[in-house]
Amino acid sequence: MVSEQTFLLSEYHRLPQEALRADFYKRQLEVVCNNATLALFIMDERQECVYMNPAAEALTGYSLSETRGRALHDVIHHTRPDGRPYPLCECPIDQAFPQNNQEQGEEVFVHKDGHFYPVAYTASPIREGDRVLGTIIEVRDITQEKLAEQARQESAKREQLLRQEAEMAQKQVETIFASISDGVFVLDHNWCYTYVSDRLCKMASRSREEMIGHSIWDLFPEAVNTEVYPQFHRAMREQVHLQFEYLHLPWNRWFECRVYPSEQGITVFAAEITDRKRDKEVLQESERRFRRLAESNIFGVAFGNFAGGIHYANDYFLNMVGYTREEVEAGQVQWTDLTPPEFLPLDVAAEEELKVKGVATPFEKEYIRKDGARVPILIGAALLDEPYDQQQDIIGFYLDLTERKRSEEALQQALQKLNFHVENTPMAVVEWNGAMQVTRWSGAAEKIFGWQADDVLGKLLNDLPIVTEEGIEEVVETCKQLMSGEEPYVFSSNSNYTKQGDIIHCEWYNSSLHDETGQLISVLSLVLDVTDKKRAEAEREQLLIREQVARAAAEQANRIKDEFLAIVSHELRSPLNPILGWSKLLQQQKLDPAKTSQALETIARNAALQAELIEDLLDVSRILRGKLSLNIAPTDLASIIQAALETMRLPAESKSIQVHTWLEPDVGSVAGDSNRLQQVVWNLLSNAIKFTPTGGRVDIRLERVDSMAQITVRDTGKGIHPNFLPHVFAYFRQEDGATTRKFGGLGLGLAIVHHLVELHGGTIQAESPGEGLGATFTVKLPLLQGSSPTMQGGSLLEPEAGLTGIHVLVVDDDADTREVVAFLLEQAGAQITTFASASEVLAALSHTQIDVLLSDIGMPDVDGYMLLRQVRALPPEQGGQIPAIALTAYAGEIDYQQAMAAGYQKHLTKPIEPELLVRAIADVVRRKEQEKL
Template sequence: MNQQTDPYHDHSSPEQAQLMLIEQNRLLKLVASGQPLETCLTEVCHSIAQLNPGTHACFLIADAQRVSFLQVIAPNLPAAFRQRLEGALINEFCIGSFGDAMYRGQPVSCPEIANDDRWSSEWRSLCVAHNILACHSEPLIGLNHLPFGLLMLCFEQARIRTDWEFQLAQFSTQIASIVFERDRTDLVCQDREKQYRTLFESIDEGFCICELLLNQNGEPQDYRLLEVNSAFEKLTGLEQATGKTARELVPNLEDFWLETYAQVVQTGKSIRFEQESIALGHWFDVNAFRIGEPQRHQFALLFTNVTERKQAEKLSRQATEIETFRVSLVDALRPLAHPVEVQATASRMLGEYLNVTRVVYFEVQGADYVVERDYVNGADALAGRYAIESFGEKVLKAYRAGQTTSASDVTADPNLSPEQHSAYAAIQIKAHIGIPLIKNGEFVAGLAVHNATPRVWLPQEIALAEEVAERTWAAVERASAEAALRNAHKQLESALAAGAVYTWRWNIPAYRVIIDAKFARLLDIDAAVATTEGLPIETFINWMHPDDRVLGFAALQQAITTGEAYTSEYRVQLATGEKRWFTARGQVEYDATGNPIALLGALADMTVAKRLEESRRRAEEDRDRFFQLSQDMLAIVHMDGYFLQTNPAWETTLGYTLPELTAQPYIEFVHPDDRAATVAAADLIAQGIPLHEFENRYRARNGSYRWISWSVAPFIEQKLMYCVARDMTDRKSAEVEREQLLQQTQVAKEAAETANRIKDEFLAVLSHELRSPLNPILGWTRMLQTGRLNAPQTQQALATIERNATLQAQLIEDLLDISRILRGKLVLNVVSVDLASIIRAALETIRLAAEAKNIQIQTMFEGTRWRVSGDVARLQQVVWNLLSNAVKFTPEQGRVEIRLSEVGHHAQIEVSDTGKGISAEFLPYVFERFRQEDGSTTRQFGGLGLGLAIVQQIVELHGGTVNVSSPGEHQGATFTVTLPLEQIESPSLPNSSELFAIAHASLVGIHVLIVDDEPDARDFQAFVLEQRGAIVTVVDSAIAALQQLNQVMPDVLLSDIGMPNMDGYTLMQLIRSRPPEQGGMIPAIALTAYVGELNQRKAIEAGFQKHFAKPVAPDLLIQAIADLVNISNSSA
């Protein structure tokens, strides 16, 4: 064929492409709806037939090994053809288009099947028989890039496929691949779900999936179990857990679990750990890990119950610890030679091992039991002698029967009597173990373990205590026997050294005693008879001192009766009358039938030893007497860390008895801060180095600490320390008080020096600030008096005089304000104040000064509520002071900023500048009176250092605060004032029209009488009032004023206070005593240099309506006069 003229090679038209797109959308929706594979591929075949009539599509799906075609989907082909393809081996087509497309994974076309030698004759015949003359095969490729089947487009004409048909093949294979991967994924998911379920339910470990629950703040508060396996319930004991929260299942679950799982969810890091849950009563080995996206807050737990292993480990560890303890106990007791040391060491080691409050080893002595030393841990010592009946009938019966008693809570122990319950409560014991020691059928000793809190005793703990009791008994007996043996050896050695050892033999059947010749000579009897025939036993007995005969003979009889070794000590009275001490020892001899026949023994003369012992006893009594009477604290201390003996001065000083002091190591009494130094000092003493004037603190019985000074002499061989201690607490307290007094004196001295320096600086500044304005005032005044100044010079002179006079007036007003503040007399006239108006008024006042220095002033008003309750004049004084300081300390072309804003329930005024700034050193003193950062004579800026102190006081009187901040010098400063916003209605300030009226008040036609003894003041006041149209009459005394009132009745009286002969107060009182027609009701103003609340009150009480301090602003005086006239007219 000529491909160029073949119509089947036409490219697809836009209409075909649009139809293909429609079919593609329809088929994809079908796939997405979950329809089976065969249904979806059948629809694809129908779409191909519809889009390209005459073309029949066939899908062949291979098996997993790609050996044969497992499934054939060809709805538009004959059934016989479909049946022949199903199950056909793929290699049968390897030479044809099917096989090549399947194995090579690439499209293959066959334009003429009948003549294509690649096909077997059988398949060619089959295709031709079903009118399939040409075909195109397209492989179906999976995500693993391997073909899983193919698409065959069958044509009824022998031809090659067109581009449109190629696009149809591509379109169809894409849809088929999507369907196949969908189903394969579902199968995999189902298989994995099945595997997961099998694993989930078959593993022995517990497994659960949980969701972390957060509160509204995003904080973990619980977790919910979404899914659990069957082992979960078995390992935890929690039933029907799915869907429930941990707190629902275990309300008292420990916080550890939630905190740990929250960490896993938040960090994404898995955690493997072992932890015990007391609430569940189990140990768990847990592997926790986050699952899914972080925002899902899900995690999984794989765990197993390891309680049995933990218990086994605990038992093994306890067994090892007990065995180690046994070895340590044996090693510790082996070298001890003193029974009390054995008891103390064993009690201490057992108490420390069991971590109990007290361990007591006691010995039964007759009707009592004796505690030499006990181990205590935060409890009182019980060393002493007690009646054995105090155990109570039931406990004592058990002890005598050799039965160990124990109680985990003594308050519930029925074996204890009420007296015992009270006794245990008194020593704060709640649990105990009691172990009796029975030897030869007798209750001889015991060991008790006490604890201050209830405690369940473990069987191994009770067994260990019983073992320690037995070992302690054995060690005590060994130590006692060794001590007795050492004493016997010492006595024998002494006797042999003195040559005072004698032998004797008592022939029991003959009742005669044979003694050696040396003993016979000592007794002054015939040695020949005594050494051969012997002497009657009565003679031997009579040699004994009368007081010793009964016990001496009884010892002989006991030895014969029991067969035990004979031991006795008695005195012998010689013929000379001398009495000598002897120690007798012997052993009974028996015949073959067991009858006693003789008692052989030896006598040792112990007289010298007895005398030495007596001397030693007396010396000890003398020492004890000295010990008891000494005011110093004397002690003998063993180098193992325990007191052995102390004198009463210890109890007097610290309050402890000797048993209490010896019951625990002395280091327990030492202040914790002094223990290291005390241990170091003890190490030096143990090396044989004496200690002098070592000081530390000891705890007294009342819990306080007292300073002790020590002098210690070591005795290395005896391992003893002899100590002399003195209470130095009073001396230490005196030293501390003296040091504190010295520091206070130094602080007071420095404060006084600082105050003097500040005072001197202030006086110097005050002198300078008061005198400096006088120079231009006086100078220009004299120039004016000469009359030689022209008009501009005159204006300059007057302006200079006014400026400096105003400066002096301001200085005086600042001093008066400080005086009022110091005396608590600063009074506020509270009205409703608009802070914005206050700021604008202050800005007008300082604007000229700012313009003179080319300083830019920026204002910012934020918010709408700026009204506060306060004194208008004082608040304006605050703002003016801060602004004038800002302008004053800001260089030319600088910037000043004032901001008014609302901050909560407060109005806030911030004044910032780019000026000189404030150093960090001076910043804390900014608001102190009379303090200036530069007080030297070369300072650049004037002033008394009072302005900011006044500002602070005024602001605080208004219930506000003022603060300052500055980055440092030359970096500007910011002052911040906060004032509480007005909450209720208050009298309001005059509005702008009223303010204008005040500034332009007229006094035309008002008659004013001025009374002042100072001509300059009087003339100035008259001049000011006449300028506003007033009719003025002036007089120079109070008397003249009264005379004037008799002639003319003025509208207003303006009077000075301080005048000769009669002051203004008296004048006003006389006027008010007059009837109205004689001036008794005339409005009056006091104008005086006497300022302060006291003077103002006196003026009002005298009868004046107003009081002004000189100098007074003319506008203020004019308005006051106008107000009084208006009030007077209204009253009339």
């Protein structure tokens, strides 16, 4: 029908005018047009509508009668969809007639009811020969096509948007997976990887291409026999979320896996928790050590909270306050119940300090015992966690000061007695400062010497003519001793002048006070006129001086004790962690030979470190008390350096550090203590190797510069920050003090070196271009005038001698110490006899030939001092003159002096290196043989 319609329309312009009027063709044309689905419009040569078929009427809403004789453009095409007018000259449909061309395209018509709708049109001219008679226009409503096309475009747009959102979501997921520390992967039902994150690739040391599409059990067959296999299968089978930990032995790493099932397979988040597991073990070990410390009851420990409750206390604390453990655990003991009202402000101040700093400075107060008695205590506290939280626990540390308070009370009573005697005695009190200006001149001084206080105060002591000519030299020497601090308490007996010119005899009791730097603060002199009663008054004056010395000694002992407690509590426990950890593992006998060797090396290294820390602390103790003494002799520095290099050879080799030595010949000798100078060089070398990375270099140089011997130690290590360089020799100062620091220690080594160098009259200087650029330490020591290396009779360290043929008697009440010492000495060739008590030693000496006695000091019943006094009381043929060495854990200066006073030739402290012990025994035997010659 449509093809017939199209044919007739296309032939319409070719029919003769007469034929058009023929009925046949007219009826045929009307039938075709009336039944056509296309809207048809016929325009005459004036472009006015002459025909519309029913489809056109339905399309436009107009009838033929409404459009006949009108321009079709004015009826249905006069306005654009946006409301703007549509000029005829711009309409492509109406161009078909004037241009005699067929026009096709799409337009938008206006319906009679005013709505717009899209159409496709074909406008063809009607010709008769060369003449154009009009235009026929075919129009098709394409509203549904446009709607369908719009729907397709919107669908495509939505599809593109969804694709972009999916891609963006995937990128966001990948970004999230890349940002987290977990390794993420997805497995399908065939156990093949369908996704792996970058983090997992790094953890597995494989590329994504190596893993995607491959089975996890093929790539990691060792996982089949681990917790991973059954857990993954359970999650896949039962569709349950699982979380578990396992150790991947090939990597020696712990992982925590969180498994999430889905219809496609399982998604796994794998987090490495090796450090967390190790930290947990360290924490458990730390807790065990702390509990051991708390249960040792060396001091009181209690846990409580800011609300006042106490929920744990050790026996020391319970005994101190008189409560039972059951009462504490039942919550019946409160901080506030224990504290007298007058001490509550101190508690409030400590609580505020805890909130701000996390620790409270130790302070003294009193507690009320359960029986109502008061007990003086020293208390310190700290938060268990920081920062402050009202709900967290507080740990308190306690010392019972009852005995100390009794001592202080006794001291105070003695001081009151002393002051009373001073105020009521005819002794003159004279005080002068570091500038030798008189700052105190008592009334007794006015009576004894005749000068009034106004005449003397503020004047130089030298300007006061009270010293006779024969006493000037002694007085000058006394003043030197007092000002230098060499002798803080000096007694002198002088002849003095009075203002009237009389000569009187006085006893001067002088004491000097110095600050921490050694500078003189003041000298106090108690002057007694003993012209008539010299002897009787002297005895009374000696009593006063002894009481004053006792008071000063007690104050100094308390200060030293507090300083040491602060230091020891911070550092000494660190080396115990690897020692105790590896020891426990060795006891379990589950380590392979390599790990066993590593464990033994670690234990030995940390034990040596602890011994070194203890020795540093002892040196600092001696320095703080002014008791560090030197054994001065001509010393060859080249031998010192060689000996120190030998001890540091293995540490340097273990880090592949090249040590270059340049020792200038004939530098000369210095006056010094060989052991202490070796300590200086060893410490500098040890620091250089410690702070130099693997493959670095250390140079040590000895040369003569003018009248000084100069030792230079240079390294290529981490260097020193310019801000820290001025403090590098300070006590307890370290460049890195954070919890995360790389290098440990007490920060004492260089401070001790600095002090030792200055004691030898030398200087030490530290230089560094900056961090990572190495450091240089330069030591200068004064040379002996006219000295040369040949002045030293031998090297500082004698070649190590064996002990073959030497019979050593070892006495120690500790069986472990006794056995290990005996074994070490037997290895050196000595014959060993061991005893556990002093009584056995005395019995053995009467019938056994012993060459050396090696004795502990702290033993039950008869200690090492008493033992040696009894030995020295024996005849020489029964061992009374046997060489003796004290091997003891009592390492203080006073302990050394007591050992020497008891008759020991040497005082060695535990722990001791086997080589040093063998050398000490060989040395006392050699000296004994030399005495026989």
